[in-house]
Amino acid sequence: MYSGIKLFAGSSHPVLAQEISNFLDVPLSGRDIIKFPNENLFIQLHESVRAQDVFLIQTMCPPLSDNILELLIAIDCLRRDSAGRITVVMPYMAYARSDKKDQPRVPITARLLADLIQTAGADRYITVDLHAGQIQGFFTIPGDELTSFHLLNEYFLSKRLDNTVIVTADLGFAKKGRNFAAKLQMPMAFVEKRRTGNDATSEALTVIGDVDRKNVIIVDDEISTAGSMKNTIEAVKEYGANDVYVSCTHPVFAPPAIERLKALPIKELVTTNTIPIPPDKLMPSVTVLSVGPLLGEVIRRVHEGRSVGELFNE
Numbered sequence: 001m002y003s004g005i006k007l008f009a010g011s012s013h014p015v016l017a018q019e020i021s022n023f024l025d026v027p028l029s030g031r032d033i034i035k036f037p038n039e040n041l042f043i044q045l046h047e048s049v050r051a052q053d054v055f056l057i058q059t060m061c062p063p064l065s066d067n068i069l070e071l072l073i074a075i076d077c078l079r080r081d082s083a084g085r086i087t088v089v090m091p092y093m094a095y096a097r098s099d100k101k102d103q104p105r106v107p108i109t110a111r112l113l114a115d116l117i118q119t120a121g122a123d124r125y126i127t128v129d130l131h132a133g134q135i136q137g138f139f140t141i142p143g144d145e146l147t148s149f150h151l152l153n154e155y156f157l158s159k160r161l162d163n164t165v166i167v168t169a170d171l172g173f174a175k176k177g178r179n180f181a182a183k184l185q186m187p188m189a190f191v192e193k194r195r196t197g198n199d200a201t202s203e204a205l206t207v208i209g210d211v212d213r214k215n216v217i218i219v220d221d222e223i224s225t226a227g228s229m230k231n232t233i234e235a236v237k238e239y240g241a242n243d244v245y246v247s248c249t250h251p252v253f254a255p256p257a258i259e260r261l262k263a264l265p266i267k268e269l270v271t272t273n274t275i276p277i278p279p280d281k282l283m284p285s286v287t288v289l290s291v292g293p294l295l296g297e298v299i300r301r302v303h304e305g306r307s308v309g310e311l312f313n314e
């Protein structure tokens with residue numbers, strides 16, 4: 001069907017791209033990415049991709065707009081070189097919180113982003129833990145939304161924590177939190193959170209459930225400014241929690257997240273490398289699990305036309 005497999009990476013996350021390449025034993029194909037003095041981006045492939053099954057790895061981290069445009073230009077470049085199929089591998093999809101018109105005169109940027117990716121020429125996408133599963137519906141091309149859930153879950157299972165409660169920082173995350181708790185066979189509590197504006201501020205209100213004299217694992221999809229996490233930790237502490245563990249898929253760590261996290265009583269923050277964490281943001285309490293093998297295995301299955309769902313039952 002395709003004459004071979006090719007892996008390309010944008011410039012957003014070279015370490016993860018290399019991990020995927022090592023896992024698959026497929027080298028990253030060469031390309032030039034140049035930013036001209038007028039800030040126009042230019043991409044040139046070092047080799048032909050005609051009729052190949054191409055996987056393009058690019059996550060959406062800072063410099064965010066540049067990385068998104070780089071992704072779109074790379075897709076266009078691959079399409080114009082007659083790639084047989086182009087699969088975008090975007091471990092973190094930005095703008096995913098802009099998924100509905102919940103106030104007057106606002107955009108739905110996640111939909112716009114999906115449209116742009118498709119219009120550029122992507123045939124499929126692979127991503128990890130979208131902010132809301134419904135965002136899949138913004139794409140008309142097929143895709144695989146993976147979860148880091150098993151990875152994080154296994155890690156916490158291996159820690160054998162006792163007297164521990166799973167806490168969600170957001171009622172919107174309750175269902176995923178419940179699955180997390182079920183796997184670990186732990187009870188649950190919820191923090192009711194209310195956003196107070198568009199400026200990334202939020203306030204935690206009440207804790208629903210019992211955390212008194214218990215360890216807690218607070219689970220969320222991402223930590224951006226850590227405002228939600230700060231409120232959640234303060235709330236569970238006020239309700240008597242002992243050790244606080246934090247688990248999230250995407251370490252967005254936008255300012256002032258690091259200052260906030262450093263000041264919080266967190267025993268361990270467990271996250272993944274869907275987004276690179278620069279060395280100056282790596283705190284001793286942070287454990288980073290790699291999604292490289294997961295993405296690599298899914299790329300292999302997509303290429304071979306094998307079930308991805310079965311991977312999670314094996």
Ligand code: R5P
Nearest residue numbers: 221222223224225226227228
């Ligand atoms: C929100 O709905 C998400 O689940 C996260 O709680 C949120 O993105 C975290 O944002 P921040 O760290 O800025 O409070």
